[in-house]
Each structure stands twice: as structure tokens, then as C-alpha cells.
Amino acid sequence: MSTDVPAAMPKYYLLKTELLAAIAGEQPGTLIPTERALAEKYKTSRTTVRQAISELVAEGKLGRIQGHGTFVAPPKITHVRQLTSFSDDARNQGLRPDSQLLSLAMAKADIDVAAHLGLDDGAVVTRLERIRLIDGEPLAHEIAYLPGKLPRFKANLEKAGSLYAALTDVYGIHISDVEDTVETALAGPEEVRLLGIEMGAPLLVVHRLARDAAGVPVEWTRSTFRGDRFRFVSRVKSTT
Amino acid sequence: MSTDVPAAMPKYYLLKTELLAAIAGEQPGTLIPTERALAEKYKTSRTTVRQAISELVAEGKLGRIQGHGTFVAPPKITHVRQLTSFSDDARNQGLRPDSQLLSLAMAKADIDVAAHLGLDDGAVVTRLERIRLIDGEPLAHEIAYLPGKLPRFKANLEKAGSLYAALTDVYGIHISDVEDTVETALAGPEEVRLLGIEMGAPLLVVHRLARDAAGVPVEWTRSTFRGDRFRFVSRVKSTT
DNA sequence: CAACGTTATTGGTCTATGCCAATCTTGTGC
DNA sequence: GCACAAGATTGGCATAGACCAATAACGTTG
Numbered sequence: 001m002s003t004d005v006p007a008a009m010p011k012y013y014l015l016k017t018e019l020l021a022a023i024a025g026e027q028p029g030t031l032i033p034t035e036r037a038l039a040e041k042y043k044t045s046r047t048t049v050r051q052a053i054s055e056l057v058a059e060g061k062l063g064r065i066q067g068h069g070t071f072v073a074p075p076k077i078t079h080v081r082q083l084t085s086f087s088d089d090a091r092n093q094g095l096r097p098d099s100q101l102l103s104l105a106m107a108k109a110d111i112d113v114a115a116h117l118g119l120d121d122g123a124v125v126t127r128l129e130r131i132r133l134i135d136g137e138p139l140a141h142e143i144a145y146l147p148g149k150l151p152r153f154k155a156n157l158e159k160a161g162s163l164y165a166a167l168t169d170v171y172g173i174h175i176s177d178v179e180d181t182v183e184t185a186l187a188g189p190e191e192v193r194l195l196g197i198e199m200g201a202p203l204l205v206v207h208r209l210a211r212d213a214a215g216v217p218v219e220w221t222r223s224t225f226r227g228d229r230f231r232f233v234s235r236v237k238s239t240t
Numbered sequence: 241m242s243t244d245v246p247a248a249m250p251k252y253y254l255l256k257t258e259l260l261a262a263i264a265g266e267q268p269g270t271l272i273p274t275e276r277a278l279a280e281k282y283k284t285s286r287t288t289v290r291q292a293i294s295e296l297v298a299e300g301k302l303g304r305i306q307g308h309g310t311f312v313a314p315p316k317i318t319h320v321r322q323l324t325s326f327s328d329d330a331r332n333q334g335l336r337p338d339s340q341l342l343s344l345a346m347a348k349a350d351i352d353v354a355a356h357l358g359l360d361d362g363a364v365v366t367r368l369e370r371i372r373l374i375d376g377e378p379l380a381h382e383i384a385y386l387p388g389k390l391p392r393f394k395a396n397l398e399k400a401g402s403l404y405a406a407l408t409d410v411y412g413i414h415i416s417d418v419e420d421t422v423e424t425a426l427a428g429p430e431e432v433r434l435l436g437i438e439m440g441a442p443l444l445v446v447h448r449l450a451r452d453a454a455g456v457p458v459e460w461t462r463s464t465f466r467g468d469r470f471r472f473v474s475r476v477k478s479t480t
Numbered sequence: 481c482a483a484c485g486t487t488a489t490t491g492g493t494c495t496a497t498g499c500c501a502a503t504c505t506t507g508t509g510c
Numbered sequence: 511g512c513a514c515a516a517g518a519t520t521g522g523c524a525t526a527g528a529c530c531a532a533t534a535a536c537g538t539t540g
Contacts, residue, residue, distance in 0.1 A: 067533030307503030
């Protein structure tokens, strides 16, 4: 045979490619045909259509709402993650960041938190849990642990406008060194509930350990970002 | 009713949770029961079992091989990504890195490459495509573009042991500033072929732009890492 | 005309089943 | 004993269909 047989390609992947081409250049929000209509049009089953659409949703190319339909998704947001905070960062890009306070309380450090903050197991820490929003849309879930008890923290946090601003301006805590760890994860029920995404959606999980000039840990945070809406940038300058 | 109805939970998610508990503490490589056996055991369909397993595979908890079975996967590798190269990073952690050269050739910069390297469209660039392996396992796919033509590059690359070492030691190109962009993506046929993963597996895609001390771009690279086996670390030190 | 309840539409989950493809096991023949 | 072929096992892909849940559209009613 002289004809080069193309690599065997799952049908759902062909469909995914066709859909991708079809939505190229469409305005975000534009509805695409229903799953049942696509199944008929492409002479396949709804299961196969859903598999194609599901991957496009996971990649942030499409979004879908039960009872409403499937639509072209808006582009990703680029988040420059440096020494800056989420809020400052978003504002620098002309976006409207917001926070929704889920809980703010004293807690006893579990083994994991204690280890990262260099505390004894069971030591008192401040636990701050928030949802981060941009332009009203929930995009990240964040739990921050700070060593010890910070007096009048809630009020100061609100006044300062951001966690880092409050730490610096009110408590004299200067962050001079951060270490971020980034990995992928899939959304479970909690993320589905808090971020309004679907089960199994890809996430970017960032763990941040911040230290002051003396190398003492001052913050340990776990942030969960929507993988379909975010992109991280980290800049590193050589000191040599 | 007094009983608090638990949040509606998909059956496949319950199964996923049970499987996760079942494999906790098992040795990597241990085979779990077959999909058909699990379907029968948990009184559900194979489709549902596959959905549960698929997510665990995507999270790097399980692996599977057609005709062989489904098994407990090895833990993630932490890849510390700073100004260092892939090879140096891995070696620093006591791992055995390797590269497989797919292609090394001169090419004309397309619009995207040209824009990032600050060149004219169609300018000559060196294109280096490699598979990165650790302990013999392919973990990343990388395409690097360098401005212009580098004499005897292939030989020097092999001798130096790493791209950055070659640039520095042989060509006198010193990287002083890098900007990494990290986002999620899903594996398509090419990644499946090159990395031996499955369709739709989560990936971490990193774009790196490296500059020399004068701010001139010297490298533009797109790296695709297996999301189930990697974790990135970035450290930032304040200069103030 | 506004408010409300009903109905149709659309995505979400799950079942049952068939066949294909890669791998492993077994058996046969030399 | 070894090599190879045949069969069994296991995951991969796809179909068809049922029912649920959220949303939107519509029509009735006050």
C-alpha cells in the first residue's frame, strides 16, 4: 500500500477538533448547538459529543450551564505571581478583584501547617479562608495560615484592602521571600460548590510559603485556581 | 424529616473515594481489580467504574495499560524550576535525567516565535525539540527556539550536557532573566504518542522567555510536562 | 401588566451492551 | 526447550436509551 494510513483517531477527538475550528473567532458567550443536535449532525451518539465537549470545557474553550446550553468561553486571565498579592496583581491589569470572606478564626495548627510554619503541633494560628473573585466571578479558593494571633485582624484586613498590605502597614511584617509550588488537581465537590465549576475540572493548586527578612515563616497558603481561567507568570532575575 | 440529606454525590465520585482509600498505602505498581470485577463488586456499570478510575489516573494516583491492568502509580516528582535547567534540577534531586533529541535544525521563525524573540517574521532561528526523561521515563516534551544559527551546536550541546551550560560555556550567552508562564492543558494525540500518557490527561504547559543581561531575548521555549507527575517550585526573593 | 405555575428544553448521571486493541497465557509443533 | 500460534483477559471506544435537575419559555390568572 502506498497510502499512508493516518494514525487511528478516536471519533470524539475528531469531533473536538471540528468544534474547536467552528468556535474559532466566535464571541465569548455565543451558544453552540445542543448536544442532541450535534449528535444528530455528526451522526454519532450523545455520549461521544459529551466527551468532546467535556474536554473543551476542561481546557477553558467552552462553558456550559445545565438547562441553558453550551457556549464559547472567555479567554484566560494571566496572573503574575510574584511578591505581589492577588488583589494588587489583578488591579494592575485593570481587573476588578474582590474577596468573599468565608471564615476568619484562630485555630490550632495541624501537623502539616505546623511543619511548614515551623511551629509546634497544636500551636495557635490565624486561619483565613476566602474566595477570590474577578469581575464578580469566583476564580479561586484560598486558605491562609498565619502564625499566632493578630489583634483586630478582621477590621485591619478590610481597611488595608489586601492581606499583604495589612501585614506590612499594620503589623510591621515584611515579606521578603516566597516559595510557590504549582501542581494540577481535579475539582471535587467542594471546589464545584465554591467555584461553580464542574466535577473533574482541572485546577492549579498553589502552595505558598512566605518568609520575612530573617527567614522566619509568616504565611502558609493553599490556593486553588480554576485551571480553565488562569495562567501564572513567574519572573526570575539572576542575582549574579 | 430529621435526617440531614447529604449533598447529592455522583456515584462515580463515591466509588472514586472508596478506591482512593483502598489504594492508600499500597506499593506503586500493585494491580487493582479489573474494571469488570469492580463494576460487579460495587453493583454499578463499567462506565461508572471507568469514570472513577479515569479521574484517579488524571490525578496521578493510578495508571493503566491496555491488556494489562490498572495499578497504583508512583508519587509525583518535584521539579524545582528557577534559572536552572531541567537536567541540573533533576540531578540536584538525585534523579537521573536524560534527553532524547527529536530534531535539531535551522528554521524560519513563524509569527509567534518571531514576536517573542523580538525578530522579524521569517528570521533564521535554531529549533531544538527534545523529550525529557527521568529515570528512563518520558516526562516532558520541549521545543526551544534560539535566535540565529549556532555553529557546531549539536556537538557542543552533547558535550556541555545541558542547553544552558552550552550557551554559557561555549557561546558566551548568559541568561540573566527568565519569565515562565504556567497553564493547564489536556493531552492530545501528539502528547499521547510522545509521553505515553492517555488522551485528555492533564498537562502543565510552560512557556519560557529567557533574556540576557541587556534584556535581549535569547530563548523561547514551550515545554509540556505530565501534570500527574510534576510539581513546580518557584522562589522569589525581594530585592528591597 | 405583573406574578405565578406549567411545560418544554438542555445539560448531568447512569445503565447495559458490543466490539476493538493490546497484552498475557497457554498449548502445539518442531 | 524454544518459537510461534491461538485463545483468554483487560482496558479503549462507541452506541442507545432512560431518567434527573436546572433553566427558560409560555400561558394563565389575578
